[in-house]
Amino acid sequence: MAKKRQKRVLFLGIISLVFLYPVIYMLICSVWEGKNAGVSMMGYYRVLLESPGYLVKFWRSLGMCLLIAGGQTILACMAGTAFAKYRFIGKKFWLAMMALFMILPVQVTLLPNYILMEKLGFLNSWKSLIIPGIFSPFGTVWLTFIFQSIPDEWLEAARLDRANQLQIVRYIVVPAAKPAVVTLFVLTFVESWNMVEQPIIFLEGELDYPLSVFLAGVMENSMTVQSVCGLLCLLPVTFFFLYYHKELTDGLRDVLWS
Template sequence: MDRNKGKKSLPALFLLALLFLFPVLYMLFRSVYTAGDGISFLSYYEVLLGRPEYLVRFFRSLGMCLLIAAGQTLISCLAGTAFAKYRFIGDRFWFAVFVLFMILPIQVTLLPNYILLEMLGFLNSWKALIIPAVFSPFGTVWLTFVFRAVPDGSLDAARIDGANQLQLIRYIITPAAKPAVVTLFVLTFTESWNMVEQPMIFLEREQDYPLSVFLAAVSQGDIGIQSVCGLLCLVPVTFFFLYYREELTDGLKDVLWG
């Protein structure tokens, strides 16, 4: 009976999937079809070969987002271990501060970040985008809850064998929580890839804008080129979500259901 119900629900799920995929399918169609010329791959040629400024921004943004994701993941592993496995003066207070800053809307923190970045001389450079994102509290809070589930006995045994703190994180804690660590990396990359408010406030020159902002101004009169650029913008995020789909499922399950 349950199997029959599952089979009956497949058409509804298929239609729901088509509904969510419709914008992507529409962009794919418009990237190769124009009313006057019919099927043509000229838009792909223009974006990939004829207009190098798009690809330059694409790879620059890709590098920036990979750096942010890797930096936040590394710092979150270190800080998450400290909160999860050690006791120090004010640990609960500081963790509560991390949680508070995590739940604040980004619009609330833009002004303090702007003032601090101006004092440090980082405005109008990609440092203004990278540094605040690397030190985001989200990853620390995320991994603290996950790392608490790692058995203390495994850490004690490794210490007896002579492992130092960095070795404990690298060889014991991080592998035990690999799905959550991978999930943090992918979610951080996705958030950075889609950032809009920070570049528009922290950067003055339009030529410094990352792809997420620049995409809105690409050939506004040419739907074919816009569609190609939109499809290429989907490639990195789609790759990470498909490649790490099992880790993402397990990582979200660890946090939501323990």
Template sequence: MGQKGGLTMRKKSAGLPLYIVMAILCTAVLFPVILAVILPFQAHSELKDTLSPLVNFTGKYSRVDLLPQYPSTENFKELLVYSPEFYRVFWNSLLMVGCILLFQTLVAVPAAWAFARAEFKGRRLLFNVYVIFMLMPFQVTMLSQYLVLDGMGLMNRRLAVILPAVFSAFPVFLIYRGFADIPRDVADSARIDGANEWQVLRYIGLPLGKSGILACVVISFLDLWNMVEQPLTFLRDKTKYPLSLYLPTLGADRGELLLAAAAVTLIPAVFVFVIGQEELERGIIASALKE
């Protein structure tokens, strides 16, 4: 018992430096998020002193109190009551992200099932092409998307942002792994019993590949909720801007609104992440496994 206890203590001592390093890294990552939550609760006068070096630098650096001296909800009141444009951009974000997620899932699920279960010539080559497209950043395909959307007469419309994202390759890749791990005997047994391919997908593929689908929805939501380049490229009318483009227009001179809007913007993303965290972890683990 003494030797086992000593071995356990040595293992814990050996892992202590790693825990310290991880704690420092986590603190560095979380610190901006903590500030984004705390600063909006500062009173106008206190927040003005905090942000004044950012607006007009006079040689003094900004000092941030982790606990507001005079906690106040004035900033949120000004945002939610006296800033009607915030509701417009919030609705724009919900509309675009909701439509993209809905139709993206409807497109990606059958495509992933075909890549994972169907046997046809050139399947592997076509899937590799999908992966290549997934690795391309938006800057590479921006011009071609712009020309196509302009030719279709969709520029400066929300559909210009929604349509290219619906056919994104990443959801297909992520859902594919969940379908590929389903034992073939299960699907073959259903086909022998008379089920067609859509019935196999509905009653076997969707329940068993649920983790990959939900992980795809969570990751896509977090990405789409903060997208900047696509709406900035395809939208000219600022009334159609999403939240991600509304925040930079406020500027440091309207810091109280900017910080309050940033805190409110965090709420949907945090909510979706907390709700789908377990499925997200399962989906990522499944997608990382080799075939």
């Protein structure tokens, strides 16, 4: 048993190194200035202090993604509760339509979203990225199937205690399905953090591009600066995955078994 465990650990370690190789390579390049200069932190100095434009992009992109992830999670919790626990006309039809829209590639929805944003006057602003992201059907469909497993008796008991609908969602439904809700938030954040097509189409000014698009246009000749920018871009996603690793595991498991 001990030998099998050692072999398993060795195998998983090798696989982990393969996946971590790009990150390790960037980490080395971020502090290596060449044979003459050796190890140096000048790359971090240039990105963080000498050229604050990158940090402005970083914090703006972080705020935008938090708005999208938070907004979609809140709306999905309320809509998912309605689809899972209430009866209304056309419920199955609208849920099926949302599931259909969810599986469509993002390229298919770009044109209707562009027309809608143009009619609303939101083009060339970050509203054109935030609003479609908040109203994405993915979160509602995701949480509907999760919330169906919550006992109806819990909701009835809350109503007997004179709790309103928002209180039922906040204090009963969301805590009961916390791993799934956290998983939705993290996945939505990652998807927003990595968006590329939407900013290129909805925004005209390159100065308004989020970090995901800005990184592709970093024209620095220094590999060190490019590596530092890449590492900083990994920080928010890495933080969420490490901090919420237990919720992510439980949330994905709940979906697979629901």
